[in-house]
Amino acid sequence: MVWSSLFVVASSIAAVSAATPYRPGVAPSPLPDQAVAARLHIKPDTACQTADDARQPRNIQLAAWVECQILAFYPYPRTETADDTDWLPGYVAAIHPDGRFSWNNTRYNYDGFLKIYKGFSSAIGSSYGTGWQQWRDYYVASPDTWDPEGRGGVVTAHGFTGGILRNHTEAVNYPNAGYFVVKELQGRRWIWELREHGTSPSTTPLPEEGQKWVCNPTYEVCESGRERKEL
Numbered sequence: 001m002v003w004s005s006l007f008v009v010a011s012s013i014a015a016v017s018a019a020t021p022y023r024p025g026v027a028p029s030p031l032p033d034q035a036v037a038a039r040l041h042i043k044p045d046t047a048c049q050t051a052d053d054a055r056q057p058r059n060i061q062l063a064a065w066v067e068c069q070i071l072a073f074y075p076y077p078r079t080e081t082a083d084d085t086d087w088l089p090g091y092v093a094a095i096h097p098d099g100r101f102s103w104n105n106t107r108y109n110y111d112g113f114l115k116i117y118k119g120f121s122s123a124i125g126s127s128y129g130t131g132w133q134q135w136r137d138y139y140v141a142s143p144d145t146w147d148p149e150g151r152g153g154v155v156t157a158h159g160f161t162g163g164i165l166r167n168h169t170e171a172v173n174y175p176n177a178g179y180f181v182v183k184e185l186q187g188r189r190w191i192w193e194l195r196e197h198g199t200s201p202s203t204t205p206l207p208e209e210g211q212k213w214v215c216n217p218t219y220e221v222c223e224s225g226r227e228r229k230e231l
């Protein structure tokens with residue numbers, strides 16, 4: 001085959017694939033009304049009570065518990081003082097010391113994640129003052145993701161981070177999301193796993209090397225004798 005006919009073959013394949021784009025079964029936008037309605041909106045003022053209100057559906061209790069924790073541990077400044085660290089007790093109370101955490105594509109243990117949260121705290125504090133909004137606009141928490149052996153389960157949070165930069169008047173907002181695995185251990189709930197990712201520009205890059213997660217034989221296949229490369 002000569003070069004010119006090869007080129008014709010290659011370009012006609014390209015033309016076919018451009019003409020037949022991948023089509024998922026459901027139009028992505030606008031969202032169907034029932035999908036919008038199924039998102040959980042948790043009231044921040046009552047989240048901590050709702051978390052332990054047995055009259056509420058269990059997925060609402062769980063999402064409310066996560067909302068209550070985020071309000072306490074998210075490292076935005078509580079006052080005009082940029083290094084205000086009121087969020088630290090919330091972090092210690094919510095995040096299990098043996099858990100696993102990630103930000104974007106980097107994995108961390110408890111100490112590593114705390115370190116990047118401290119970095120976020122000072123960056124948010126110096127950039128935004130008190131006008132910071134968190135990423136808890138709505139939750140997805142299915143009753144089926146409730147852990148039958150405890151008050152834990154799986155929740156995702158979606159929303160925006162951002163706010164009004166110091167000395168600015170208009171807000172900047174960036175999509176952000178989190179995937180939470182909540183476990184009941186020692187009679188109380190903990191955030192056992194948090195995978196967070198966001199699009200807010202960061203002047204301090206994440207440490208490239210996170211920490212390896214310990215394989216959990218309860219729900220993972222752990223290789224004995226040697227470290228797994230991927231978890």
Ligand SMILES: *[C@@H]1O[C@H](CO)[C@@H](O)[C@H](O)[C@H]1NC(C)=O
Nearest residue numbers: 080126127129165166167168
């Ligand atoms: C921002 O505003 C503060 C007062 O609120 C002022 O001291 C500071 O110089 C301003 N910074 C810039 C970069 O304009």
Ligand SMILES: *[C@@H]1O[C@H](CO)[C@@H](O)[C@H](O)[C@H]1NC(C)=O
Nearest residue numbers: 104198199200201202205206
């Ligand atoms: C996470 O990834 C997004 C998209 O690449 C990037 O905009 C953002 O700055 C990253 N966050 C951090 C803290 O590195």
